[in-house]
Amino acid sequence: QCDLQGLWRNELGSNMTILAMNAAGTFSGSYHTVVAATNKKILVSPLQGVQQHPSAKRHSTFGFTVQWQFSDSTTAFVGQCFVDHRGKETLETTWLLREEVVSRKDTWKSTRVGTSIFTRSK
Numbered sequence: 001q002c003d004l005q006g007l008w009r010n011e012l013g014s015n016m017t018i019l020a021m022n023a024a025g026t027f028s029g030s031y032h033t034v035v036a037a038t039n040k041k042i043l044v045s046p047l048q049g050v051q052q053h054p055s056a057k058r059h060s061t062f063g064f065t066v067q068w069q070f071s072d073s074t075t076a077f078v079g080q081c082f083v084d085h086r087g088k089e090t091l092e093t094t095w096l097l098r099e100e101v102v103s104r105k106d107t108w109k110s111t112r113v114g115t116s117i118f119t120r121s122k
């Protein structure tokens, strides 16, 4: 079983902190990205998430959103936590980054998608 609480880093070098989860499986934390689609100065941003089956011994799915404090965009991550035979935990995620566009005509270019793997950082 994998505990989402703690400090995590992805392949880009972005860091996130997930705080204690409540009994309902909701959690909050903060995200410090090292890259951005904007030229604004990066700020640490809050995240809010939910985990399925928070108390069960399984590799539960989870999702969280990041409300960027330096851009008008929102990112939603969904994923699952895995533990290898050596006990190394990874969060395997897929994300959508929605940018604010001025008009519906620009919706086609509003959303980026990607995958990201987080490992626990000590």
Ligand code: BTN
Pocket: 010, 012, 014, 033, 034, 035, 036, 037, 038, 068, 071, 072, 073, 075, 095, 097, 114, 116
């Ligand atoms: C923005 O550029 O408007 C906000 C920052 C977005 C950072 C993205 S979210 C998905 C990807 N993974 C990261 O750690 N950072 C980028």
